[in-house]
Amino acid sequence: MKSLLxxxxxxIASSPVFAGLRIVTTTEDLAALAREVGxxxxxxxxxxxxxxxxxxxxxxxxxxxxxxxxxLFIQVGLELESSWAPNLLRSARNKKIRPGAxxxxxxxxxxxxxxxxxxxxxxxxxxxxxxxxxxxxxPANGRIIAKNIAGxxxxxxxDHTQDYKANLAAFEVSLKEKIAGWDKLAQAFKGSKVVTYHxxxxxxxxxFHLNVIDFVEPKPGIPASPSHIKALLERIRRExxxxxxxxxxxxxxxxxxxxxxxxxxxxxxxxxxGAAKGIKTYSxxxxxxxxxxxxxxxxKQ
Amino acid sequence: xxxxxxxxxxxxxxxxxxxxxxxxLGSAIRKSKNKFNPEVSVIGWLQAETGRRNPASxxxxxxxxxxxxxxxxxxxxxxxxxxAEFFIGFDGEEGVELxxxxxxxxxxxxxxxxxxxxxxxxxxxxxxxxxxxxxFADRPLVHExxxxxxxxxxxxxxxxxxxxxxxxxxxxxTEVVNNPDADEVPAFGKARKRELLYVNRLSxxxxxxxxxxxxxxxxxxxxxxxxxxxxxxxxxxxxxxELAGFDLTxxxxxxxxxxxxxxxxxxxxxxxxxxxxxxxxxxxxxxFSHLQYQFARRWKTGFRYDYTQLPTDxxxxxxxxxxxxxxxxxxxxxxxxxxxxxxxxxxxxxTLGWLxxxxxxxxxxxxxx
Numbered sequence: 047m048k049s050l051l052x053x054x055x056x057x058i059a060s061s062p063v064f065a066g067l068r069i070v071t072t073t074e075d076l077a078a079l080a081r082e083v084g085x086x087x088x089x090x091x092x093x094x095x096x097x098x099x100x101x102x103x104x105x106x107x108x109x110x111x112x113x114x115x116x117x118l119f120i121q122v123g124l125e126l127e128s129s130w131a132p133n134l135l136r137s138a139r140n141k142k143i144r145p146g147a148x149x150x151x152x153x154x155x156x157x158x159x160x161x162x163x164x165x166x167x168x169x170x171x172x173x174x175x176x177x178x179x180x181x182x183x184x185p186a187n188g189r190i191i192a193k194n195i196a197g198x199x200x201x202x203x204x205d206h207t208q209d210y211k212a213n214l215a216a217f218e219v220s221l222k223e224k225i226a227g228w229d230k231l232a233q234a235f236k237g238s239k240v241v242t243y244h245x246x247x248x249x250x251x252x253x254f255h256l257n258v259i260d261f262v263e264p265k266p267g268i269p270a271s272p273s274h275i276k277a278l279l280e281r282i283r284r285e286x287x288x289x290x291x292x293x294x295x296x297x298x299x300x301x302x303x304x305x306x307x308x309x310x311x312x313x314x315x316x317x318x319x320g321a322a323k324g325i326k327t328y329s330x331x332x333x334x335x336x337x338x339x340x341x342x343x344x345x346k347q
Numbered sequence: 348x349x350x351x352x353x354x355x356x357x358x359x360x361x362x363x364x365x366x367x368x369x370x371x372l373g374s375a376i377r378k379s380k381n382k383f384n385p386e387v388s389v390i391g392w393l394q395a396e397t398g399r400r401n402p403a404s405x406x407x408x409x410x411x412x413x414x415x416x417x418x419x420x421x422x423x424x425x426x427x428x429x430x431a432e433f434f435i436g437f438d439g440e441e442g443v444e445l446x447x448x449x450x451x452x453x454x455x456x457x458x459x460x461x462x463x464x465x466x467x468x469x470x471x472x473x474x475x476x477x478x479x480x481x482x483f484a485d486r487p488l489v490h491e492x493x494x495x496x497x498x499x500x501x502x503x504x505x506x507x508x509x510x511x512x513x514x515x516x517x518x519x520x521t522e523v524v525n526n527p528d529a530d531e532v533p534a535f536g537k538a539r540k541r542e543l544l545y546v547n548r549l550s551x552x553x554x555x556x557x558x559x560x561x562x563x564x565x566x567x568x569x570x571x572x573x574x575x576x577x578x579x580x581x582x583x584x585x586x587x588x589e590l591a592g593f594d595l596t597x598x599x600x601x602x603x604x605x606x607x608x609x610x611x612x613x614x615x616x617x618x619x620x621x622x623x624x625x626x627x628x629x630x631x632x633x634x635f636s637h638l639q640y641q642f643a644r645r646w647k648t649g650f651r652y653d654y655t656q657l658p659t660d661x662x663x664x665x666x667x668x669x670x671x672x673x674x675x676x677x678x679x680x681x682x683x684x685x686x687x688x689x690x691x692x693x694x695x696x697x698t699l700g701w702l703x704x705x706x707x708x709x710x711x712x713x714x715x716x
Contacts, residue, residue, distance in 0.1 A: 098602040106560060107516035107552040114458070114511070128710070129678075136430070139458050139509060168679065168708075267677065269644060297607055297644070 064089050067203055070116040072127045073100050074320040075182045076153055078328045082217045083196040087206045096320025099295040105130040113138035123152035126179035151198045157187040160248045171265030184249035185225050188328055192217055224329050231336045234344030239285055243292035246317050262301055282308040289342050291315040313342050385423035388709030392416045392479040398699035401691045414439045418479055428454045462505040469520045469548045470566040471594045471615045474498045482649055484685045484701035488665050489633030489655035493534040501525045515553045522546040526570045534658045535588050536573040544570030558601045566592035572621045586622035609641040619658050631656035645675045663692040680706040
């Protein structure tokens, strides 16, 4: 046993050494923000890819290889990852990143979280009693997440606190400028009524003054019934909705049919960094989506 | 009058505020107390069966509707060193059974893990899945013949080591548990109370592509299989049973459309060598191969091929196939239509059909991948 342990240690020792903090995040959005504030002192990997539905990720053993070596684990929280992250954290045998340890960070702390519903139960579909977990889609929350990460990095790596503070400050300045630009773009479609596939966009809609009047899913995670589709078609026609948007990981067949029956446009709107080509940073995500919305809604209304 | 009215309003506001404060405080205390309660979940499993069972088969004839089990699970951290998990099966006909109940030491160094209690043994991959949560209404014939209706599980300890390396996930497990009774687990059978069963497993997992992955495992178990009485001189000797197993699981799921399409191919085989009377040995083997395809968000279909010899008689064998179509209204419930045709060890044919319905309440966590 001893020689096996020694052999394995040698194997690990022979792999490339990284002296900084290893961060594993559940989503690409958190990874992008961690890179912004961590800079050269961190190596960041995400478990779910941006084009993946973060509610449903297989808890593959290969993720354990990343989690074993992690110094910091960051999750979206609000039960977004509850079907897979707790099992991975338990199996990783890394005390540093267990819930409650300093290497575990729930990024939602201090964020503006919407749709809290203490009375939620499963008859309402895949609801989240502690609030809608898609809160990163408000850039004001992005700032808070970045601040949370910078704070935790400073605790874990106090020698580089000044760098993390400086990175955070630079990110905040850049984000502030960006937000001003996005708000300006959003003025063109302020108050527009839209339909979305899943209830992933309340923070985004609140921030950019979109009015989400209905969903393709009758309840979160529940496929549409014929009666729901009929009522939705009538509502889209009655309220002259011109845009339906959806995440890339859902099936387009039904939204396409609804769009073609009502004359509305269907837009695939990436909800995460990495969900579409060219979206590499947190700011890229909003640049991409607001330009798409501006093209689809701004010129028509 | 106005003053009295104003006083009443002020008093009402203050008392409402203090009540609200008390309520908030009470609720916070309750919430904080509840934090220490374990997570509680229940899986219900109703099954309807049609067809006629072979009277000589292991499982007995069942009524049309059978509430097979309500599986209660309780899971919580015990302290800073570990976590406890309990799975209790309530069967309408056979009573209550502790299926699993163990303390999992989660804070050991060197990638080690230790479990102590009663648990499903780490022999192959299928054996570790709780019965209501498998894709099937039955169990593969090889499992039925070698491990009985409930699978291989016994009280003892389990030590595992995740082999640290940057390339693939690999784990070695060694378990020492009580040797089970032959009427529960036909592959073994204790003759004396203090006999032990040793179960070892080496498994590896690798992502071939982002969508395709493979799990390979090898298992070995040895324990007692009854005893032989020797007339002259009067004595007895414990008969030994050895099992070697191999399992292969290939999974495919495109992460871009993970909710809609997936496929799984799982094959497990085992070989048995057991002592028989007069210094002889019995060799036997069995296998199953299961292919499952999810063709829509809520639908999957699958087929399983079974072949097995009997652990106590390698010259007799059974073979069959199971096909199913499953509808999953959500990830917490399913309705499955299944049919199995098998030729049992007496070479008589048996055709059975099932309707399996399972439903899950509570936050019962995900199982090992």
